[in-house]
Amino acid sequence: MIRVRDLKHDYEGKGSYAVDGVSFDIEDGAIFGFLGPSGAGKSTVQGLMTGLLGLQKGSIDYDGLSIARLGRSFFENVGVSFEHPNLYAKLSGLENLRYFAGLFSGPTEDPMALLEQVGLRDAAKRRAGAYSKGMKQRLVFARALINKPKILFLDEPTSGLDPSTAELIKGLILQKKAEGCTIFLTTHNMRDADRLSDTVAFLNAGKIVAMGSPRELKLQYGAKSVKLERRVNGSVKEETLFPERPEDAARIKAYLDEGCIETLHSQEATLEEIFIRLTGRTLA
Numbered sequence: 421m422i423r424v425r426d427l428k429h430d431y432e433g434k435g436s437y438a439v440d441g442v443s444f445d446i447e448d449g450a451i452f453g454f455l456g457p458s459g460a461g462k463s464t465v466q467g468l469m470t471g472l473l474g475l476q477k478g479s480i481d482y483d484g485l486s487i488a489r490l491g492r493s494f495f496e497n498v499g500v501s502f503e504h505p506n507l508y509a510k511l512s513g514l515e516n517l518r519y520f521a522g523l524f525s526g527p528t529e530d531p532m533a534l535l536e537q538v539g540l541r542d543a544a545k546r547r548a549g550a551y552s553k554g555m556k557q558r559l560v561f562a563r564a565l566i567n568k569p570k571i572l573f574l575d576e577p578t579s580g581l582d583p584s585t586a587e588l589i590k591g592l593i594l595q596k597k598a599e600g601c602t603i604f605l606t607t608h609n610m611r612d613a614d615r616l617s618d619t620v621a622f623l624n625a626g627k628i629v630a631m632g633s634p635r636e637l638k639l640q641y642g643a644k645s646v647k648l649e650r651r652v653n654g655s656v657k658e659e660t661l662f663p664e665r666p667e668d669a670a671r672i673k674a675y676l677d678e679g680c681i682e683t684l685h686s687q688e689a690t691l692e693e694i695f696i697r698l699t700g701r702t703l704a
């Protein structure tokens with residue numbers, strides 16, 4: 421289990437915290453989604469959890485051991501995919517993966533097989549600097565898998581990808597989970613978080629404002645609605661109503677009594693709608 425308690429980080433040392441009192445647990449083999457807009461503190465938390473940033477206040481424990489006491493053997497089992505691709509531009513995609521594979525003492529994945537999984541086999545020998553943004557993003561993701569990690573940190577893994585490629589990456593993320601990998605996913609894409617995460621934490625201005633499974637958050641904070649189509653004077657009119665409102669409930673009953681409803685579908689609030697309700701901010 422990963423245990424984070426009262427995490428705080430101040431970049432300038434002036435009492436202005438980019439991360440302010442963040443606490444959560446991540447069970448082994450689970451996907452933990454960190455959901456929030458750019459600048460909320462998501463990448464800072466990831467940097468602290470991976471040792472890229474020094475711990476100032478609070479604690480981060482892996483299976484009961486503080487990150488400050490973990491040695492090289494721990495990081496042999498960690499994979500990190502950054503939001504902004506950091507690659508060796510003059511090396512090919514294949515050479516990038518081979519180089520990083522050489523940094524680990526344990527078993528690694530076959531670089532060419534990884535490139536094929538992320539759809540880069542045909543570009544394997546092309547310089548990474550000539551890759552498009554989406555191709556670089558896929559190469560960084562593949563690099564995060566090279567050491568067969570037990571813990572995977574993914575920062576906006578589908579950013580800049582077309583829909584079909586994003587689906588490919590999400591499928592690989594779920595595959596890694598099925599293999600027992602623990603995944604920390606930072607994103608502002610609520611659809612990704614909803615589909616992939618076992619637990620979601622909403623981060624706003626460095627603080628967690630809500631946390632739970634996507635279903636729990638929708639039940640706790642979301643307003644249930646129904647979308648209906650009814651026929652009015654020969655044409656079809658679409659409405660979205662909220663049964664918890666007495667006036668809307670009465671309207672739905674009246675429509676049913678009239679027999680004018682043609683379709684009726686229940687709807688649940690999206691994670692983005694809940695985030696806006698709690699913070700007054702959008703995820704964009």
